[in-house]
Amino acid sequence: MELTIAALLIGLMLVLLAGGVWIGLALMAIGILGMLGFTPRPPGDGMAVAIWGAGSSWTLTALPLFLWMGEILFRTKLSEDMFKGLAPWLERLPGRLLHTNIIGCTLFAAVSGSSAATCATIGKISMPELTRRGYPESMILGTLAGAGTLGLLIPPSIIMIVYGVSADVSISKLFVGGVLPGILLASLFMGWVILWSLLNSKRIPPADLKTSLLEKFSASRNLIPVVLLIGGVLGSIYSGIATATEAAAIGVIGSLIIAASQKSLSKASFIAALMGATRLYCMIALILGGSAFLTLAMGYMGLPRHLAEWIGSLGLSPAMLLLALAVFYILLGCFLDGISIVVLTMAVLLPTIQSAGIDPLWFGIFVVVVVEMAQITPPVGFNLFVLQGLTGRQITTIARYAIPYFLLMALAVVLLYVFPGLVTWLPGKMIG
Template sequence: MDALFPAFLLLSFLILALGMGLWVFAGLLLVTVFGLGVIADFSPDRIGVIARSVLWKSATTWELAAIPLFIWMGEIIFRTDISERLFRGLAPLVEGIPGRLLHTNVMGCTLFAAMSGSTAATTATIGKITTTALAERKYYAPLAVGSLAGAGSLGLLIPPSIVMIIYGVLAEVSIARLFAAGVLPGLMLAALFSGYIMLQCVLHPQFAPKGVTSLTFAQLGRSFVDLLPIFALIVIVLGGIYSGLATPSEAAALGVGATILLTYMMRCLTLEVLVESLMSAVRTSCMVVAILMAAALLSSTMGYLHIPMNIANAIAEANFSPLALLLMLAAFYIVLGLFLDGISIVVMSLPITLPIVVQAGYDPLWFGVFLVLMVEMGMITPPVGFNLFVIQGLTGQPLGEVSWAAFPFFLVMCLAVAILAIEPRIALFLPSLMP
């Protein structure tokens, strides 16, 4: 028990710091200084040497270059009419499916997630079109809102994913292989969302008004034209990564260039859009990298205090089965998701949980997908579920109603986690095909 006391002390101090309203970056730095200066009793000079080395190394990692580029790509798309084209292109394709236009939330978020790694951008971009369109057509509001909340989180799982890039950097796992690991679980989760919508609309036909059941060649052609820019961006970004022709950072640069070119050709790119998207991307990227730098320093502090090793040894001595360990971690991450955003959850917990799961025999690639799924669940759980706030802003509904509408999709995510735990090859199949 004495070996775990430093971990308990650091965690308590971190909860206190964040509970006082400190920024995550400041809270992590404060806990780091406390750990090194008070618990480890390091001199200020030694703390300074450690901080300079760790902060510089964590901030200059080449893989991090993909983060601001993918964020900028999403910001440009958010400010143009690509989301409207996406809705127009998908609408005729779902007419014959139970639930009809409700599936545009799921399919639209799935496609947009393959262009942008941000769940907030995914939810806001798709939601600004579908929330109004579905309300005007008298679709069942809780199912429309809930499906957007759940599907919006796919921006974290379907590559390119900013959270996956962060996990890959911290866990020292190939980001390209991690992206590949997220494809099938992401499509599986999207299929589960659509399956739930179909089930509800079969049981309750009044949830979705009736429409046409046939699709003409003219409608199919117009859908193809509207969806062509989206598919082009997906092919450029993901095709470059999986073909081996580009690293994730290089593919991100290609994606930004292609997005600027396409939006210019579509005559929806203005100087104002370009400047606003760039400034927003800079602000978001600075926030993300600042948290990563502070988290890297906290991770080093835990290493100096032997916290990960002590916790791993304690769990090993407790002789938990791999399944029991997984259930404990799932509960742990659900609780964290109630209070923290996804990036903070990953950077704060990974130094402790990763050594434990590796020692238990889990593949780090698989655990990355599992962790992203758990973070997704936190995006739709109050009181800090970010997707809920985005949808509240779009619809004007009270947060409690939005949260209740999202709850069934939270349960669908739980089902997806269970399926992934039973059949880990869903995540590991595509990476196994890569050289």
């Protein structure tokens, strides 16, 4: 009976979403219908308590601050400076400047928290330069599509904040737990570029004039702002000096200083950054509020408990359960964004994950990596849309270029399962 109710509510939700109803309002509508139809409790007071509780969470304060930091940096010359600072060091590495996409996305991910912002910002500065120098389009777009997803994994990550709030997991530990998996993915991407370049050496343009060691160090001065900002945000969390929210405030102050020093901070850009972050946060907060109420409604209906019992009765091993969830998340990611996926599924799946003995901290990183895979999976891979907007190329073409990076992410998921310490080791070393 419960499974029939769940299927009915999910079907109604899909109808609402397909009709263009905002995700947060669709979640609230399903919660109201569920409580009216299948519980004796009126939905009004439960909705007020759930939405107020979700919106007044102190932990969630980090989210608008990190969004604001990313919006400020989006309007600076940070990505251009990263390209200038990295290029001289990569001239002897197979693939040469293609690695600037990966390293640039990795660095910018550590100050943006958004996959789309990372992909768009690095793409705007690197694509014209790499195209002008004769690098193949397939590798330019492929590296951007794959490495752009690191905005979700490398802290500070917006989706990690949402997961931490939804699953009651320490956001600071999630941030620190994403560092090694993020480096692992970036290394896998760079390894593929090196291998491809060795096999297709004639398609890589020759190196420019070789720079001396002194010139390389001189160019590296362009990396100082981003390195200081990353060190300030992550260092304060890792050392126990600041919580995730306090580190977000440090990031905002640092980004304002960078913008002012680059003379890109004006009244207009300040207001534009503030309003951009406000609009994005309001959208996310509406989704979180709707999710909180739907979670409460499902609790009254007993759906999470019965669904967990049903999945438990299937007798799946933890490995098979994770495989099934990976496929489920990738399919769901074809139609929803990562934040919506997390808030829609955590209430139902978390009891099952805990009963299977899976660490919620490790599972959070697993979810982020799998959602990253969905970012480059058609028909609704967000990074594919970003690159389509930048290039005008067909989404199917860009998706084909991104296939190797999708497979490398799948390999990373396997490595995280085999070596869970990649996620849990650094959080275990945190002070405080």
